[in-house]
Amino acid sequence: MKRLLIVAHAPSLNTLKLREAAERGASHPDIEAMEVIVKPPLEAGPEDVMACDAILLGTPENLGYMSGALKDFFDRVFYPVLEEKQGLPCALYIRAGRDGTGTQRAVQSIVTGLRWKWAQEPLILRGEWQESFVEEVEELGLYLAAGLESGIF
Template sequence: MSQRKRLLIVAHAPSPNTEQLVNAVLRGARHPDIDNVEALHIPPLEANADDVLNADGIILGTTENLGYMSGALKDFFDRIYYPCLEHTEGLPYALYVRAGHDGTGTRRAVDTIVTGLRWRAAQDPLILRGKFENSFIEQCEELGMYLAAGLDAGIL
């Protein structure tokens, strides 16, 4: 049996709808066919550099706030950036954005930071635009499953 991998989900969920998205990511990451991955959600204001240093992959989730990431996710990056900078290069990550508008500024802001950290995108960002739709839940579940399955198979 291979060593268990850790998938960290750092997602800001200030509303019932965004909480559903986090739960969907976790449900997907904990799919019964995925054997060797532990998935855990730590809100951005609680997550720290040790959580990132102990992760084999990370999913970032944020709302779009005035064309930018949530203040909570920005605070997370501010606290972990330098402690993780030389130690997490190549960390596979994915991003989902709950965007009331287009998500462009939010995506750009996160891209700038993860580029500096030299993390590796496992897939293009998932931008959930406009009015909340139930399809967002399914897409987040697939995102969690994709990353966890990739870690489980050793391809991420």
């Protein structure tokens, strides 16, 4: 049984919809050998990262940066998992009211330092809210879980 950890900050109804979509995609009925754990960044810790086989990160864009909660998560897990979890497959979605590039750069910098490996390029959901964002994040969760289950990642 593989374990996918979803760590996503959801301070609004729309970002909660995204986190739920990620979980729904990762928990697709066709993916049988997968345990999906969903935690807000302030509740997730090094033990969660150590116990997972892949991680899906989610954050809103806050002042051109990741959420403070996701930054706090990285601050708490960085050194405790650095040596043990190199090569951890990861993915990211960003709910960006503007362009999301500052947020993307910040997360990519930390992920590079952790030596995790991107399962795919970060998904940036730009501009005004669109219901299609939910489907895109659900597909991201499905893709990551399916790739993990099949041994691609």
